Amino acid sequence: MSLVLVALFAPVVVAAVAAVTGWRRAVGYATVAAALVILACGAALAAQTASTARIYAGGLLRVDGLTVTMLIVIGAVAAIAAAASIGYLDAEFAAGHTTVRRAHAYAVLLPAFVAAMTLAVLANNLGVMWVAIEATTIATAFLVGHHPSRAALEATWKYVVICSVGIALAFLGTVVLNFGGRHAGISAGQSLRLDSLVGHAGQLDPAVTHLAAGLLLLGYGAKVGLVPFHTWLADAHSQAPAPVSALMSGVLLPVAFCALLRVKTVADAALGNGFFRNGLLTVGLLTVAVAAFMLVVQTDVKRMLAYSSMENMGLLALAAAAGTRLAIAALLLHVLAHGLGKAVLFLAAGQLQMAHGSTAIADIGAVIGRSKLLAVALGVGLAVLLGMPPFAMFASELSMARGLAGAHLAWSLAVALALLVIAFAALVRNGARLLLGTPAGDPPAIVIPATTVAALVAGVCACLLLGITAGPLAGVFHAAADVLGAVR
C-alpha cells in the first residue's frame, strides 16, 4: 500500500511545488526524481507480484502484473523525458521561443500528466480509471500547444476535441456497464470495481454488456489512436515538444490501451471471447494498414515516428485479440520496448528539429557525419522499431506472431505481416535518408544540451539492457496474463 501511495503522490508533490515556484532547473530534476521513484516502486512491486490482484483503498486501487509493468514503463520513459525537458526549456528560452508563463505551465503540467497516468494504471474502479485518462487529455492539451505557432494550435484543438469526444463515449460505456453491474446484483458503489464485475460476469446482461463494451472500445480506442478516431495522433505528436511527444507516444498510448485490456477482461468473462476479439481484430488491422500506408508517403520525421506508434498500437490490438498467455506477455514486452525506443527517437528528432528549424526529412540528412550521439540514438531507435535482434521487439513481435498463430488467427497474421513489410521498407528508406542522405545546402551544427545527452545515453542503454535480459520480467508478464484472463 505504502509503495502505491508513494508512486501516486511523488509526481503530485512535484506538480504542487512547481505551481508555486514556476520553472526552475531544480523543478526539472525533481520531476526526474519523481519518475525514478515510480520506476523503483514498480520494480519493488514486481518482486512481490502474484497471479491475483491486490486491492487497496476500499476497492479504488489495485496492483497486479499489468499495473507493475505499466509503472515500470511510465517511470523509465518519464525519467528520460523529464531529463530532456530541462535541456529543451533551456534551449527554448535561449532562442526566445518560450515565456516564463508558458514554462511555468510546462513545469506543472509535466508531473501532473505523469501522475494522471500513474493513477490510470493503478485504478481498480472503471470510473476512477476514466477520470484519470480524461485528466491526461487536459494535462497534455497545453503541453502539446506549448509552441506558440498556428500549427501547434491547430494540433491542440484537434487533439482536445477528438480525444474528449472519444473519452465521453467511453464514459457513456462506463455508465451503461455500471447499470449492467447493478442489475447483476452488485451493490451500489461497488458496481464499477473490476474485481466485482469480473466476479459477477455470469449475471451481466449480454445485450447491455455488448452496448457498453462497444462504446468503451470506440472511446478508449480514440485515445490509443486506433481507427476511426486516429486523425489527431500524427498532428499532436508532430507539434508537441519532443519530450512530450516521447511521453505521449511511449507511455500515454499504451496506458489508454491498458484501459482496453481491463474492459476486455470484463467483456470476455461476460460474453465469451468472441465479441471483443473481433472488435480488436478489425480496428487493429485497419490501424496497422492506415499507419503502414501513411508511413510510405511520409516526408516529416516526427510524423513518421507518430505513424509508427500508430502501427505499434495496432499490433498491440492484434496481440490482445489473440489473448493467449504468450501473446499477452509479448504485448507487455512490446509496450516496454516500444516506449523506450520511441522515446529515444523522439528526443533525437527534437534535437534535429532544434538545429534545422524543420522536421522535413529532406532538410535534414547526413546525421552520421555530424553528431555521433544522435546517429547512435537514431540507429538504435530505428533498429528497435524494425524488430532487429538483440532488441526486445524482435522477441515480442515473434511471440506475437506465434500467439496469433496459436489462437487460430493465421489469416490476420498473414495480413499483418504483409503490412509490416511495407512499414519496414518505409522506415528503412527514411532512416537511411536521415542518417546518410545529403542535406540541402550547408547543414547547421548540432548542439545537444547536457541533460538531453544524459537522457539519450540512458535511453539507448535501457533499450540494450531490455533486449539482452528481459528474463526477470517474465514472471510479471505471466502474472499479468493470468489476471487478464488469458487462455492457457
Added chain:
Amino acid sequence: MSNSSVLDLSAGAFLLAAVLIVWRRQLTAIVRLLAWQGVALTVLVFAEAARGHDAALLGVGFAVFGLRALLLPWLLARAADGPERRESEPLVNTTASLLVTAVLVVVAYAVSRPLVAVDPTPAIQAVPAAFAVVLIAVFIMVSRRRAVSQAVGFLLLDNGIAATAFLITAGVPLVVELGASLDVLFAVLVLGVLTGRMRRVFGGTDLDQLRELRG
C-alpha cells in the same frame, strides 16, 4: 403532478433544448438554450432524488444546477464573446439538420432497447431521450464550423451522458461523479482558452482555417 410525469416532462424538455440548438444559429441564443437544458437536467435529478428519497442525490442536484445551468454556460458565453456571433454558413442547412436530428432520435430508441428491456421503469424509459441528445451532440460537432459551436456540441454531449447516468442508476458513485464534473469543467476551460488563442492567431474562430497539418 406525479413523479413519473415530472420525469417525462424534464426528459422531454431536455431533448427539446438539444433540437432547438440544432435549429438556432445565434451563438448567444444557443448558450441560453444550453443553460435551460441544464435546468431540465436539474429537475430530472430532483425527480429521481424524490423517487428514491435520496438526500445525497438532492445535494448532487444542486451541484448539477450550479455547474450545468450557471457555470458552464457562463464560461461558454465568455468564450463566444467575439466579433462573430453567428454560426457562419453551416456545412448542413437547417432543414436538413432537423431531418437528421429526427433520424438520430429514432436511432437512439433502437440503440437503447437493451437497457429498457432489462428494467422497464419510468426512469429507464426516458433513457432514449438522453441517448438522442448524445447523438445530436456528435452531429453538431461534425457539422459546425465555429470553434465555439464545437464546444457547445461537447457540452451537449456531456449533458446527454450525465442524464443517462442519472436515469439508469441514479448516478455513478460520488467519487466518479465529482471527478467527471471536474474533468468537464477543465475541458471547457481549455477549449475556452484555445478559442481565445485562435482568435488572436487566426483573427477568427472558423475551423476551416485549421488545414495546415495533413498527411
